[in-house]
Amino acid sequence: MNIQVDFRSTVPIYTQIVEQLRQMIEKGEIKVGDKLPTVREMAADLRVNFNTVARAYRILDESGLISTQLGRGTYIWEPPTEAALKKLHEENLESLTRDYLREAKNLGFKRQDIENEIKTQLMDRDREEPPVD
Amino acid sequence: MNIQVDFRSTVPIYTQIVEQLRQMIEKGEIKVGDKLPTVREMAADLRVNFNTVARAYRILDESGLISTQLGRGTYIWEPPTEAALKKLHEENLESLTRDYLREAKNLGFKRQDIENEIKTQLMDRDREEPPVD
DNA sequence: AATACAATAATACAATGGTACAATAATACA
DNA sequence: TGTATTATTGTACCATTGTATTATTGTATT
Numbered sequence: 028m029n030i031q032v033d034f035r036s037t038v039p040i041y042t043q044i045v046e047q048l049r050q051m052i053e054k055g056e057i058k059v060g061d062k063l064p065t066v067r068e069m070a071a072d073l074r075v076n077f078n079t080v081a082r083a084y085r086i087l088d089e090s091g092l093i094s095t096q097l098g099r100g101t102y103i104w105e106p107p108t109e110a111a112l113k114k115l116h117e118e119n120l121e122s123l124t125r126d127y128l129r130e131a132k133n134l135g136f137k138r139q140d141i142e143n144e145i146k147t148q149l150m151d152r153d154r155e156e157p158p159v160d
Numbered sequence: 161m162n163i164q165v166d167f168r169s170t171v172p173i174y175t176q177i178v179e180q181l182r183q184m185i186e187k188g189e190i191k192v193g194d195k196l197p198t199v200r201e202m203a204a205d206l207r208v209n210f211n212t213v214a215r216a217y218r219i220l221d222e223s224g225l226i227s228t229q230l231g232r233g234t235y236i237w238e239p240p241t242e243a244a245l246k247k248l249h250e251e252n253l254e255s256l257t258r259d260y261l262r263e264a265k266n267l268g269f270k271r272q273d274i275e276n277e278i279k280t281q282l283m284d285r286d287r288e289e290p291p292v293d
Numbered sequence: 294a295a296t297a298c299a300a301t302a303a304t305a306c307a308a309t310g311g312t313a314c315a316a317t318a319a320t321a322c323a
Numbered sequence: 324t325g326t327a328t329t330a331t332t333g334t335a336c337c338a339t340t341g342t343a344t345t346a347t348t349g350t351a352t353t
Contacts, residue, residue, distance in 0.1 A: 209303080231307080
C-alpha cells in the first residue's frame, strides 16, 4: 500500500492520504473490489492515529470512490464511470494546486509572485514541449 | 526541561527560549526523537503566554532543528545535513513551482489545464483577500 | 505628548489523538 | 446447523496540540 506521509508538510496528513489514494485509483494501482488496509493497520504503518486515516477514508467515501463499512472494512467501490474518472482527474489537479498554493502562501509569497513564476516556468516548458493546437 | 527566563532582560523571552534549546540540543541534553513539552506546558512553566513559546518553536522549526506538528506536538529532528540545509534555503517559489509543475505534468495535465486551475484557485482566494493593486 | 514598532497576550480555529461504542465477522460449542 | 461469545471494524465525540489573527503592552524616537 506504499503511502508516504510527510509530517513536516503544511498539508494535513489526512489530505496527503486522500491525494495519494486518489492517484493510485486513477492510475489503476488499486482496483475495484480491492480491500484497503483497515484504518488501524494503515495508521500503524504511518505512525498516526487511526482517526486520521478514518477521516481520509470518509472523504473518499463521500466522493463515492470507496466504501467504508462499519465492522467490514473499506473497499474500492464500483468501477468509476467515465464521468467519475474525469472528476477524479480534475480533483487530482485541484488538490495538487491547493497544496502548492498553500505552501507558497506559507512562505510568504503573494498572488502576483505566484502568477509570474508560473508564467515564467510554463514558458520554459513550452520550449521542450510546444502547445499542441 | 530546565529552562530559565529572565523577565528583566532586554533579550526577548522567545529568544531566550530559542537560545537555551539550541544549547541543549548541541550538548546532547535532548536527543533526536525526544518530544518537547507542548507550547502550553512550557508556557505554564515559564509563566508566559503559549504564543511566546510557539514563536520560539517556530524559529527552531524553520532552522530545521525541531519539527512542530499541529495536533501532534513538537519533536527534536535529525540534525540537518549540509544538503538538507541547502534545500531548506532553496525552498523558494522557484523550486516549489518546479516540483508542482513536474507533478502535474506527471499526472498528464497540460499547460492550459494548469493555468486555468491556478487562475480559478487564486480567484477563490481573492474573495477573502482582494488584490492590493 | 505623540507616534511607531516590537514583544507579548487573548481568542478563535483546524488537525490530530484518546476513548467509548455499535455493527459486523470470526470462532467456539452444543 | 444454530447460537453465544469474542474479536475486529469503522463511527462519534471530545480533549489536546500547534497556527493564525488581532488586541494589548511596553519602549524608543521624535
